[in-house]
Amino acid sequence: SPDRNTGFSRANPHRLYLPAIVESEYHYEAINVEAQQANTNSLWWWMKRLLATRARYQAFGRGTFELLYPENRKVLAFIRTYQGEHILVVVNLSRFSQTVELDLSSCQGMVPVEMFGRVKFPPITSNSYFLSLSPYSFYWFALQLEESLTGVPQPTAQLPTLTVKGKWQNVFTQKLAKAALESILADFLPTCPWFIGQDKTIRAVEINETIPIRYQDKEAEILLLQVEYTEDLPETYVLPVTCGIDVIEGGITKIQTSQETRILCDAITDKDFLGIFLEAISQNRTYKGSRGELVASASGLFAQLSPEGENATFEPYPFKGIQDNNSIIYGNRFILKLYRQVEAGINPDSEVRHFLTKKEASNYVARIAGEIKYQRPGSQPTAIAILQEYIPDTTSAWSYTLDSLRLYFEQIMVKQFDWNQVHLPSTVMSEVQTLEIPDFIGETIGAYLGSAQLLGKQTAQLHTILASDLENRDFAPEAFTSFYQRSIYQYSRNLAGKVLLSLKKHLGQLPESSQKLAHKVLAHQEDIFDRFRSILIQKITAQRTRCHGQYHLGQVLYTGKDFIIIDFKGERSRPLNERRMKRSPLRDVAGMLQSFNYATRVALSKELDSGMIRPDNLPLMKQWAEFWYSWVGAAFLNAYLSSAANSNFLPKTNQELRVLLDAYLLEKAIQDLNRQLTKRSDWVEISLAQILHYLGA
Numbered sequence: 001s002p003d004r005n006t007g008f009s010r011a012n013p014h015r016l017y018l019p020a021i022v023e024s025e026y027h028y029e030a031i032n033v034e035a036q037q038a039n040t041n042s043l044w045w046w047m048k049r050l051l052a053t054r055a056r057y058q059a060f061g062r063g064t065f066e067l068l069y070p071e072n073r074k075v076l077a078f079i080r081t082y083q084g085e086h087i088l089v090v091v092n093l094s095r096f097s098q099t100v101e102l103d104l105s106s107c108q109g110m111v112p113v114e115m116f117g118r119v120k121f122p123p124i125t126s127n128s129y130f131l132s133l134s135p136y137s138f139y140w141f142a143l144q145l146e147e148s149l150t151g152v153p154q155p156t157a158q159l160p161t162l163t164v165k166g167k168w169q170n171v172f173t174q175k176l177a178k179a180a181l182e183s184i185l186a187d188f189l190p191t192c193p194w195f196i197g198q199d200k201t202i203r204a205v206e207i208n209e210t211i212p213i214r215y216q217d218k219e220a221e222i223l224l225l226q227v228e229y230t231e232d233l234p235e236t237y238v239l240p241v242t243c244g245i246d247v248i249e250g251g252i253t254k255i256q257t258s259q260e261t262r263i264l265c266d267a268i269t270d271k272d273f274l275g276i277f278l279e280a281i282s283q284n285r286t287y288k289g290s291r292g293e294l295v296a297s298a299s300g301l302f303a304q305l306s307p308e309g310e311n312a313t314f315e316p317y318p319f320k321g322i323q324d325n326n327s328i329i330y331g332n333r334f335i336l337k338l339y340r341q342v343e344a345g346i347n348p349d350s351e352v353r354h355f356l357t358k359k360e361a362s363n364y365v366a367r368i369a370g371e372i373k374y375q376r377p378g379s380q381p382t383a384i385a386i387l388q389e390y391i392p393d394t395t396s397a398w399s400y401t402l403d404s405l406r407l408y409f410e411q412i413m414v415k416q417f418d419w420n421q422v423h424l425p426s427t428v429m430s431e432v433q434t435l436e437i438p439d440f441i442g443e444t445i446g447a448y449l450g451s452a453q454l455l456g457k458q459t460a461q462l463h464t465i466l467a468s469d470l471e472n473r474d475f476a477p478e479a480f481t482s483f484y485q486r487s488i489y490q491y492s493r494n495l496a497g498k499v500l501l502s503l504k505k506h507l508g509q510l511p512e513s514s515q516k517l518a519h520k521v522l523a524h525q526e527d528i529f530d531r532f533r534s535i536l537i538q539k540i541t542a543q544r545t546r547c548h549g550q551y552h553l554g555q556v557l558y559t560g561k562d563f564i565i566i567d568f569k570g571e572r573s574r575p576l577n578e579r580r581m582k583r584s585p586l587r588d589v590a591g592m593l594q595s596f597n598y599a600t601r602v603a604l605s606k607e608l609d610s611g612m613i614r615p616d617n618l619p620l621m622k623q624w625a626e627f628w629y630s631w632v633g634a635a636f637l638n639a640y641l642s643s644a645a646n647s648n649f650l651p652k653t654n655q656e657l658r659v660l661l662d663a664y665l666l667e668k669a670i671q672d673l674n675r676q677l678t679k680r681s682d683w684v685e686i687s688l689a690q691i692l693h694y695l696g697a
Contacts, residue, residue: 160180366388
């Protein structure tokens with residue numbers, strides 16, 4: 001401490017055998033444990049993180065030692081392995097910045113994850129792995145298998161071969177070749193990240209449409225595939241394909257013609273193909289297919305954002321990230337969303353954004369610059385792609401929230417607040433509406449509390465605008481009816497029954513900690529049904545309106561001072577007519593509250609994995625996570641209810657509000673559990689904990 005003799009002795013400093021340092025640079029009043037504990041960037045905290053990380057990985061002390069031999073002798077690199085743990089250590093021994101290329105071919109397919117920041121580096125390939133290091137710096141990487149929610153694509157060398165007469169496009173017209181290709185596509189689709197039917201059994205795939213497109217000196221085909229399942233309704237997918245020689249990824253099959261062997265692949269992997277969508281929209285092109293046509297059209301916004309008109313050229317590059325569609329960015333002016341799973345009918349994403357633009361509410365959303373639709377005689381148009389303005393220098397609200405939570409947990413550990421001196425906000429609706437946030441809460445949570453209030457206000461304004469047009473029957477509010485209340489109950493009850501049955505089937509595959517929570521959830525089955533049954537009993541005086549449909553932090557962009565809401569397509573598991581149904585906007589509110597809850601649990605799990613939070617300190621940090629979620633959720637809800645206070649879409653009584661919100665929160669948690677059981681088993685425990693939290697169990 002800064003006390004006399006750093007707090008170790010009250011004697012005269014000159015009489016000490018080993019006096020404390022009094023030099024200005026390292027004076028004990030400036031550098032001591034107390035001061036270092038108050039600064040998360042101090043040497044004390046750095047060593048604490050280092051020791052915690054080392055203790056978490058047994059490979060550091062017990063693993064095998066494999067020294068790597070890069071050409072740059074100023075860089076030390078080695079791998080340690082123990083019981084499935086693989087650790088790569090890279091150290092710059094020089095006082096100058098260095099680059100190094102490492103031979104990591106033995107770890108091909110694995111992803112280096114930097115241990116302290118949990119940042120994923122590019123996957124390891126058969127090529128040399130390049131790294132740049134600042135003077136005397138080092139990396140500790142955990143080498144992990146790349147997460148995949150899909151099947152594993154076949155290597156190019158192992159792709160099947162189809163033989164066709166004439167040009168490669170004849171594979172779609174020659175009967176035997178087409179049938180063989182459809183069979184191959186049934187195996188290819190589950191390996192694609194945008195395919196949403198991974199948990200279903202494909203019975204057959206049929207190529208319903210082929211639309212030829214020329215680009216540069218190449219040719220491609222837009223395929224519309226009908227996928228039939230053994231126990232579910234068919235779905236239609238869009239697959240652009242082309243044929244090339246040097247195909248690295250996206251390979252489907254080899255095609256042997258009379259002249260050469262080429263590889264049929266997903267055309268999105270060909271950079272030359274990416275520009276065709278912008279070119280088609282700028283020139284309002286039409287492409288004829290075997291049964292219908294692809295029609296591209298530009299809106300008035302396109303001319304504003306592209307003064308060069310149809311002669312504009314923007315460098316295209318694909319947006320990286322796991323999505324159920326493909327996004328392409330054009331020169332930081334436009335971003336195109338190519339839908340993969342499509343359906344004939346009005347696209348709610350386009351419909352809602354056009355409506356908001358007409359209502360001069362485009363500051364809430366990214367405006368539409370163009371669209372591509374498939375039109376077939378006797379059928380409604382099918383949305384294939386949508387071009388919108390690109391909003392640069394933004395991050396997802398999900399990432400922003402996780403970053404804020406990391407800083408929050410660090411501050412909690414530094415300041416060491418007394419938990420017994422804090423309190424949680426009231427859950428009584430009348431008190432939430434008149435909530436006043438104490439200064440201590442704002443100081444503890446920080447700037448994110450204001451962000452949550454801003455998001456609540458903007459959400460209310462969005463819902464108010466969507467309910468403002470009484471003449472437009474697609475957007476005019478409608479009253480709750482007893483029939484609609486029963487439909488809510490029936491859907492939620494059926495969903496819960498289906499998911500709980502699936503949970504029973506997966507019990508044996510879950511970790512022991514998750515199994516305990518799963519048994520508790522299953523024991524509360526009747527409580528879950530009773531929660532949904534309360535919607536039937538309670539008279540609801542609110543109105544139903546159009547809303548977002550799948551509202552959470554991942555559907556919002558943060559600009560640094562404002563929020564932009566994206567992706568109004570709704571829940572992809574529902575057909576288009578259901579996504580366009582009018583519902584209570586409280587479903588969106590519940591989705592965002594659920595997202596806050598989810599973020600706290602994910603952030604807490606990451607801090608535990610990184611070693612920043614010790615297992616013995618976990619119970620206390622769970623309480624502080626609950627503190628963050630409770631106050632952030634209350635701030636968001638207070639701002640929402642205050643901004644929408646005079647709107648008819650809100651219930652008239654607090655009891656109605658509580659019944660609807662509780663039911664929607666529980667439904668959202670059960671939907672998340674259903675997704676995690678099939679796609680993210682490591683997150684099942686989070687969803688189970690949320691369900692128990694909402695039940696008060």
